[in-house]
Amino acid sequence: MSQYTLKISEERAKEMPMVDLAFEILKAANTPFYYRDLMQEIAKIKGISDEEVMEVIAQLYTEINIDGRFACVGNNLWGLKRWYPIDKQDDLASGSRPRIINDDDDEDIDDELFEEEQDEDFLSDDEDFDSVDDDVFDEDEELDEELDDLDEDLGEEEDFDEELDEIDEDFDSVDD
Template sequence: MTMSELKREQVEEMSAVELAYRVLKEKGEPVHYKDLFSKIAQVKEIETDQLDDRRAKLFTDLNIGGSFVHLGANHWGLKAWYPVDQSEEDLSRTIQAPTQNTESEDNTEGTDDDLEDIEDELDALANEDDAESNENNEFDGFDSDEDVENEEAEDDEG
């Protein structure tokens, strides 16, 4: 019996996990979680204010349920579709998220170099500031030539 053939009473009695199993079995291929949940929410007529709670509960139930397998990139399938000797790690790599093209990777490397250059410049400026402050500290307690002249002028007046 397909999802569309189910009566309203049957749908109300079924859990979201049971419906997820039926959806996946009917499709016969992995389904993105968003699409899976949308189909279940539509069939069960879940109210808008309950969607977030139900979405989280279904996700947890799929993870716990022994009939389902996460295939990567948020796609879910039935364990029965895959050989027993395939581990869950192998299955999680079945569907990969789209990767960035190599041009962006090259640009990223250039960005890293630019950041390192900026970092080096900031270090050099900080070292210059440290050197200047150390130079000023070395002469603390010593009068400058101007101070000495002012003191001599005061002594001459007095």
């Protein structure tokens, strides 16, 4: 699988965090990797034993999963998010394999553009959250009203029970 050339020194690769090394490997290979293969490449570069791999495999998976630079393109196949057009992100979840955009041309991507996209996504998510929050609030009010009605009914039921007890006592006193 090592048919790529890292653009960083071996010494630096050994010192850098595994999630950053995963990014560099995918960037250099310009092709998605299965997670296990990616982990094996990292282990080979960093000189990690099989036992050490088993200790960090889940943590690296979590880091890749939450890192905004990576995208799972199906069947535990991981690539870089910037390889895939944003409007095609839904296709990633459906299992179809999207076309990879060549990574060599975008070495000078400005991080501000990425941050702006993140801010726009955040705002639209907030708006969606507000509408959901309003719906939940309305449902809470309806439930509160229903509980109040039940409490009133329960109170009436207690009054009815007291009346029955009084009738029973009256009935018992007539029998004596």
